Structure formats: structure tokens, C-alpha cells
Amino acid sequence: MSQKLENLSALVDGENGLSRSTSSLLLDALKNDTELQLKWKRYHLIRDGLRQELPVKINFDIANKIAQAIEAEPAILAPKITWRNLPLMTNIIPFARQGGQMAIAASVAVAMIIGVQHLNQPDVSQPFNAAPPIPGIQGGLSPVSFDQTRSIPNFAAIEQKRRINAYMMDHKQQLRFKTTQSVREKSTLLDQKIKNEEAQSNIVENTPQ
Amino acid sequence: MLKIHLNRIFSRVLLTLLVCIFVPSQISAQEKSSSETFNKSHSTDSAQSWLVKMSAAVKSLNYTISFILLKPGFDSQPYLWRHGVNADGLEMEQLNLLNGPGQEVVRIGDKVSYFETNVPPYSLQSSVIDGPFPSELFQLPEKLILGYEFILVGRSRIAGRAAQQIRIISKDKSRYGLNVWLDQQTGLLLKMNMFGQEAQLLEQIQVTSLQVTKDPDPFFAKIEPEMLPEVVSFGPSAPLNSPWEIGYIPKGMTIVKRELRRLVGSGEVVEYIMLSDGLADVSVYLQKRESHKQQENLVGTVQSNTLLTIEHGELNITVIGKLPANTANAIAKSIQRVN
Numbered sequence: 001m002s003q004k005l006e007n008l009s010a011l012v013d014g015e016n017g018l019s020r021s022t023s024s025l026l027l028d029a030l031k032n033d034t035e036l037q038l039k040w041k042r043y044h045l046i047r048d049g050l051r052q053e054l055p056v057k058i059n060f061d062i063a064n065k066i067a068q069a070i071e072a073e074p075a076i077l078a079p080k081i082t083w084r085n086l087p088l089m090t091n092i093i094p095f096a097r098q099g100g101q102m103a104i105a106a107s108v109a110v111a112m113i114i115g116v117q118h119l120n121q122p123d124v125s126q127p128f129n130a131a132p133p134i135p136g137i138q139g140g141l142s143p144v145s146f147d148q149t150r151s152i153p154n155f156a157a158i159e160q161k162r163r164i165n166a167y168m169m170d171h172k173q174q175l176r177f178k179t180t181q182s183v184r185e186k187s188t189l190l191d192q193k194i195k196n197e198e199a200q201s202n203i204v205e206n207t208p209q
Numbered sequence: 210m211l212k213i214h215l216n217r218i219f220s221r222v223l224l225t226l227l228v229c230i231f232v233p234s235q236i237s238a239q240e241k242s243s244s245e246t247f248n249k250s251h252s253t254d255s256a257q258s259w260l261v262k263m264s265a266a267v268k269s270l271n272y273t274i275s276f277i278l279l280k281p282g283f284d285s286q287p288y289l290w291r292h293g294v295n296a297d298g299l300e301m302e303q304l305n306l307l308n309g310p311g312q313e314v315v316r317i318g319d320k321v322s323y324f325e326t327n328v329p330p331y332s333l334q335s336s337v338i339d340g341p342f343p344s345e346l347f348q349l350p351e352k353l354i355l356g357y358e359f360i361l362v363g364r365s366r367i368a369g370r371a372a373q374q375i376r377i378i379s380k381d382k383s384r385y386g387l388n389v390w391l392d393q394q395t396g397l398l399l400k401m402n403m404f405g406q407e408a409q410l411l412e413q414i415q416v417t418s419l420q421v422t423k424d425p426d427p428f429f430a431k432i433e434p435e436m437l438p439e440v441v442s443f444g445p446s447a448p449l450n451s452p453w454e455i456g457y458i459p460k461g462m463t464i465v466k467r468e469l470r471r472l473v474g475s476g477e478v479v480e481y482i483m484l485s486d487g488l489a490d491v492s493v494y495l496q497k498r499e500s501h502k503q504q505e506n507l508v509g510t511v512q513s514n515t516l517l518t519i520e521h522g523e524l525n526i527t528v529i530g531k532l533p534a535n536t537a538n539a540i541a542k543s544i545q546r547v548n
Contacts, residue, residue: 014364051362051376160505163518166475168511171492171529173473174483177443178466178490179321179335179344 004029005039012043256359256375260350262396267347269294272397273420278341279413280512284308288341293425301429304340314338315432322437330438342401342414345487346387352487356380356461365390367399368416377488383459383536384489385411395421403513406533412513451480453495453524456543459536461486484530484540491530493540498525508534517541 007026030036048054271293278286287307294300302316313324321339322332337344345352353359362374371393378386390400397419403412449467458464466483472494480495498504504525508517517537518527526544528537 047363051360052378156505160507162475163504164511164516166472166477167492167494167516167518167527167529168514170473170481170494171514174466174481174492175490176323176339177333178483178485179337179339180333180443 004036008036008039009043012040012047254361256361257350259361259373259375259391259396260346260359263391263398264347264350266396267292267398268300270395270397271422271425272395273418273422273426274397274416275418276414276416279415281410283512286341290340291426291428293429295425295429300336301425301432302338303428304338314340315437317432317434317437320434320437320440332438332440334440334442342398343387343488345485346389347398349487353377353461356384356459356486357488362388364393368419370394370399370419372399379459379461379486381460382406383539384486384532387488392419395419397421403531411531449480452546453480453544454547455482455484455493455540456545457539458484459486459532459540462489462491489531491528491532491537491540493544494527494529495544496525496527498523508538522546 004026007022008030011023011026030040045054045058272291274290276288276290278288289303289305289307291303292301299318300316301318304314306312310326312326315322315324316335316338319334319336320332321335321337322330324330337348357377357379360376360378362376365372365374367390372390373393375389375391376386377389385406386404388400388402388404389398391397392399398414399416399419401414402410405411449469451467455464462484463486464482465485466481468481469478470481471478477496482493482495484491484493498520504518504520506519508515510516513531514529515532515534515537516527516529517534518525519538519541520526521541521544523546524544526541528541530537
């Protein structure tokens with residue numbers, strides 16, 4: 001039995017050690033043995049837990065519950081089954097609503113949310129010829145359009161778009177220029193790491209709630 | 210009826226049992242992985258040893274990789290990525306965007322040349338290409354240790370090859386996470402998913418073909434290094450005495466750049482601060498608020514970048530980067546005047 005369980009665990013983990021015949025034997029055993037099926041289920045759950053892949057809300061045995069709900073329905077004269085009649089679904093819907101409220105609350109901190117569209121061309125430069133601060137590269141990085149769905153006065157909208165474009169372009173250019181540091185960094189990485197660790201201890205204290 | 214009742218009792222018992230089983234084991238796994246990352250004594254199969262293997266492979270192998278960059282809601286972008294090391298040990302690398310008018314980047318040693326439409330070609334002194342993948346993760350994965358946790362997940366099959374999955378999660382949950390699949394054989398990247406705080410997919414790189422060869426691609430032999438554009442160099446930026454201080458910096462991030470400069474697009478003067486943890490780079494712009502210019506607070510995403518602009522005291526603060534909006538907001542709100 002314990003050998004069987006060990007094989008099962010190896011199968012769930014996708015380990016290569018199992019021979020083909022062992023794993024097919026195991027799968028056959030699994031089909032007939034409810035005990036093993038439960039183990040199989042548990043091993044998967046444990047694996048998900050270890051990998052931090054568990055969903056926010058876990059429904060154990062969803063199939064069984066639905067089967068029960070269907071069984072509980074009077075067979076012929078029953079009114080049409082709606083999703084709400086299922087005991088499981090009445091649990092889920094209020095939860096979903098709560099989630100919505102939480103999301104709204106979270107976004108209150110920021111004044112407004114803007115829908116964003118973007119032309120599907122990633123790197124098409126448009127003529128954007130403000131005087132470049134660095135000689136040698138003119139404009140260079142692609143501007144990004146930042147459209148919004150909310151209508152605000154036209155002038156303000158254009159002004160805002162221009163501002164956002166300027167920031168996005170600058171951010172992209174900064175990322176590119178940042179790579180020039182990596183040559184120097186290679187040599188100074190070690191002592192920088194020590195400094196980082198020191199800085200870290202200060203920062204942790206300042207973390208806001 | 211009895212059956213239902215029994216079932217219910219049984220599922221309770223099962224639940225309690227499960228909690229007993231996997232909660233302690235999860236804790237021990239976390240302790241193990243963090244002690245591993247800090248002691249740097251990695252066993253042969255730890256997540257960190259895989260990242261070290263990837264880093265070495267990216268720099269030392271001759272390979273040709275085709276990959277697609279995907280961002281939900283946007284068109285896919287196919288790339289060709291080649292790397293070679295010649296007989297003298299010189300690294301050569303090429304990244305080519307295959308759709309549209311094209312964009313080509315060539316790196317020979319520490320010189321990176323950018324060829325783009327509408328812009329005269331130029332070169333930068335650098336050992337990495339500014340491309341769609343997080344280059345520091347490839348070059349110096351150890352830089353991520355302070356801010357991120359590495360979890361070895363398991364094996365699967367990606368692009369027709371056996372792959373090892375590694376999950377990279379920020380320790381204080383303030384940044385996006387990564388799922389990385391590495392080739393079992395060579396350690397090269399096969400797939401990368403960037404996910405948000407609710408595990409939603411934000412950006413994806415999927416390799417479609419991978420060839421590792423004994424010799425560098427013949428393409429590199431055709432490049433004449435003396436024909437590449439001039440290197441643009443920057444003077445050292447003047448030291449800055451700023452009255453502003455950032456109170457909250459996410460765990461693992463440091464200030465990598467700070468200067469007064471003009472915005473590329475508009476020419477406005479801003480104080481610029483770049484924060485980085487080796488994976489996410491965040492730009493913070495501080496501007497004196499002008500009373501006649503009313504600016505609205507706004508937050509949005511431009512592709513996978515978050516852009517947040519708020520009024521805060523005497524300042525207009527803009528934060529851009531691949532990080533959740535609430536982290537951007539926390540950074541912006543924490544900026545204070547110091548005396």
C-alpha cells in the first residue's frame with residue numbers, strides 16, 4: 001500500500017522515475033479504488049498549496065454537491081432549475097458582489113480610472129519634435145497614445161494626452177539608458193549589494209500600512 | 210438524507226485534516242526557500258541554481274530563438290533573438306522585431322546599436338539590449354534576491370521541450386510576479402508569464418523555436434563592427450540636493466538614478482528618480498505644482514505599464530512602471546519635504 005501511495009505521489013508530481021507500466025497499473029487501480037481517488041485529490045491540493053497556487057476560495061467536492069442538488073429536485077414537475085437554486089451558487093453570488101465592493105473601495109483612493117486604448121503598433125514613431133535634451137538621439141522612443149473614455153473639455157484632454165505621452169516617452173528612454181549602467185555595475189555589484197542590505201533595514205521600518 | 214449528512218460530516222473532517230497536513234508543510238517550504246536564497250548554498254535542483262544556470266546559458270551559448278510577446282488585448286509581436294560567442298570570446302547578440310517596419314538591435318561586446326524607423330541609428334555603451342524581456346533577470350539574477358522569492362514549481366512541456374517552472378514572487382506582494390519556464394537541457398528561457406495581484410495575466414513571452422548550435426550564426430560574421438554607429442555618451446549628472454524624500458520604497462527596491470532634467474517630449478523640467486529591484490523599473494517624476502495649471506489625478510495602464518499622476522502637497526507626482534497601481538500610489542503619497 002505505501003509503495004502504491006509513493007507511486008501515486010510521484011505520478012502527481014510528474015516525476016520521471018515511474019515506468020510506463022507502473023503508472024498505467026496505478027491509473028487502473030485509481031479508477032476502481034475510492035480511497036485512492038481521495039488520496040489523488042488530496043495530493044493535488046497539497047501540491048497546489050506548496051506551489052502557492054490555491055485559489056482564493058476553495059470548493060471541495062463541487063461535483064458531489066451538484067449531483068446532490070440535482071437529485072434533490074423533484075423529477076418531472078419541477079420548475080426550471082436556475083443557477084440560483086443550486087446551493088453552491090447562492091453561496092458564490094454574494095461573495096462575488098462583495099468582491100466588487102472591495103474593488104470599488106480600493107479604487108477610491110485614486111481619483112478616477114481611465115480606460116486606455118492603444119494603437120496596435122508598438123513602435124511606430126510619430127513626429128514629436130520637442131528639442132531633445134541629449135545630443136545624438138532625436139525623439140527616438142515611440143510615443144504611446146493614452147485615450148480616455150470619459151469626456152472632459154477638449155483642450156484639457158489634449159493637454160493631458162500630451163503630458164502623458166511626454167512621461168511615457170521619457171520613461172522608455174530612461175529604461176534604455178539605464179542599461180548603460182550595467183557595464184559598470186558588474187564590477188561594483190558586490191559592495192553595492194552590501195549597501196542595499198543596509199538600506200533595506202531602514203526601508204522596512206518605513207513601510208506604510 | 211442520512212447519506213447527505215454523513216457526507217457533510219466527512220467533508221468537514223477531510224477539511225480539518227487537510228489544513229493540518231498542508232499548512233505546516235507550506236511554512237517549512239517557505240523557510241527552506243528563503244534560507245536557501247540567503248545562504249546562497251544552492252543544491253543542484255533549487256530554483257536559484259536554475260536561475261544561475263539560465264544566466265550562464267544566456268551569456269555563453271550560441272542560440273537562435275524565435276519568440277512572441279503577448280499582452281492581453283493587444284496584437285502579438287514576434288521577435289527573432291540570436292546570440293553567439295566568437296573564437297575570441299566576444300559576445301554578439303541580435304534582437305529583431307519581425308512585424309511592421311521593423312526594429313533591429315545589435316550588440317557586439319559592450320556596444321549596443323539601435324536601428325529604428327524615423328530615428329538615426331545610434332549606439333550605447335552597454336552589455337545588455339533593452340528588449341521585451343527583463344534583461345537583469347538574465348544577467349544578474351542574484352540582484353532579485355532582496356525583493357523576490359523563488360519557488361521551484363515543477364516540470365512541464367513548453368515549445369516541445371521539457372521545461373522547469375520557477376515562480377518569482379515579490380516578498381511583500383507589492384509588485385507583479387513572474388512564472389518562468391526554463392529549458393531542462395540548456396537552461397534557456399522558454400516561456401515567461403507576468404501576472405498581477407489577482408493572478409491575472411499581464412504579459413507573456415512564448416518561445417516558438419529554440420536552436421542551440423556549436424558555432425555562432427553566420428549572420429554575425431557579416432557584421433562589420435567599424436560600420437556600427439557612434440556611441441552616445443553622457444556626462445556624469447550633477448549631484449542633486451533635493452528637498453524631497455521618498456518615505457516608502459517597496460522591499461528590495463533601491464534608488465538607481467536621481468537627477469534634474471528636461472522631459473524628452475515636452476521640455477519641462479522635472480526631478481527624476483528611478484527605482485529598481487532588478488525586475489521592475491519605476492520612474493518617479495516630481496514637478497512643482499503651478500496654481501494656474503489645474504491637473505487631474507489619474508491612473509491607468511499603458512500596455513503593461515501603470516501610469517499614475519497625483520497632486521500631492523506642492524508637487525505633481527507621476528509614477529510609471531510595471532507595478533500595481535496601489536503600490537505606485539503608496540510610493541507617490543509617501544513623498545515628503547525634508548529639512
